[in-house]
Amino acid sequence: MFSYRHGFHAGNHADVLKHCVLLEVLKYYQEKETGFVYVDTHAGAGLYDLTGKWANTRSEYADGIGRLWSATDLPWLVSEYVSAIKALNASHELTLYPGSPWLALQLLRSQDRLKLFELLSAEADVLANNLDQQRRLPPRAIKLERADGFAAIKAVLPPPTRRAVILIDPAYENKQDYRSVVQAIKDGLTRFATGCYLIWYPRVNRLQVDQMLKQLQHLPGIQWLQAELTVCKAPTDQHGLFGSGVFVINPPYTLHKQLQLALPWLAKTLAQDNHASWKLRANATETPKPHKPGRSGRPRAMH
Template sequence: MNYRHAYHAGNFADVMKHAVLALVVAGLKRKETPFFALDTHAGIGAYDLEAPQADKTGEYLGGIARVLDAPDPPAELEPYLAVVRSWNAGGALRRYPGSPELLRGLMRPQDRMALVELHPEDVETLRSRFHGDRRVGVHHLDGYTAAKGLLPPPERRGLVLMDPPFEVRNEFERLLAALHRTRKLWPNGITLAWYPIKGREPVEAFYREVAGQGGPQTLAAELLLRPAEDPFKLNGSGLLVVNPPWQLRENLDRILPWLAGTVAPAGGSAQIRQLIAEKPLGP
């Protein structure tokens, strides 16, 4: 309960995670039928980059600030960047939309989302922020177990975003259990799960466990600031994608190398790994 995302809002990991989230939503919006989004670790929804927390770390300067200043971003980033710009009228970067406000900025009138937050102060901030928006439900719950009461949704289409703080040692184990539960409850839902990349071995062990669980097609996208050799540094950002929508892999191939070169020009890299292949069609 010590983690507060206000210190890290808009950093390179946020940019990567939210850019992919916007691509997934764009895929869902190809159909007129409504979709449902579940954000299991919602935070406070949006962040003041001039507040003491963000100013103390300055992490956004190496993330969203560099991306907004870079020339000729890939067209696939435009839905994400349009929402960020809408929060910063006049061009000066002062605010950053977290995943709840990013989702709200991308949703249509027929779509719906549930925001889950365990921190007692943060959940009240969420309730105040989204009060009156009938498309949004706010729940004071443990994000890892929220799926049990909120899935499957009546919409049948949609996504789950898991963005745990990774402040305890067994976070990968908890995330694996939540992924298994979510796939069982909602086999056709898209699931995005964020994780930090510090040392290489914990991430590789996580990948082996995910692949061993089986299930639908699963990708692992990585954006690295530097090689993952020092387990005491945040060397990169990873995002697991279960049931990736059509053309997501091709879109990731275009945006991730550009993001790596933008936020880490001295040695950034990106890769996409297929952990579980798409099941072949029967005869």
């Protein structure tokens, strides 16, 4: 259902949501002078050529970052995201798309650290080569391991500065990944309860998605925020990605408000049919009751 070679999907609607959230979290963590650690459990290749064969097999970026590239009415959260992508495209033409570790690399300061994990050798080799060519941070600030990111959480937490952002973004090709996410979060919270954990997940017709989310929501003693973006009707054949979500544990207080402004705009702009919608939930925030769509066919807002 999914290709782990993220070049096929780089810059699509799921990347838009995930990277909007990630950038807001990282910038929030930069408000303090004290350094922090960014942990990426499934780092991928880091940088993707949108003119290449993989990206143009399906051209998914055209319905993701491609729709935002020339837009002028972007909400703040989306504007910051698009600006970060444009900064990597010197010609102002959309040719390169950064993965999560590359976005973090461009943003992080000299006192911050990156801990990157990638199990697939082919992906890790490309990422290592990309990192060798960067000059923003000294080599000691970046550590890349060819390892299972789920297990690696035990080795890197807690960080010396007691500040960390952890992105868990598996391919979910293996249904075991859903259980591994929950176990990794439990391991992480046991070692470092105050870290900010971001879990990306696909919107697909799989029971495991709902089971994973329920388990995460019922973890004791945590604050969480859940943002979902649906871009089209769920496929009738039970296969295919029709949206995505990000589940954030210990979210910055700024994130909820920014997503309230950004999600309706993204649902409208990235809609592929009249079933586009968005959802924003948080266990520590009062939110309005669900709003049902009118006859106009505008994206449904479910708060």
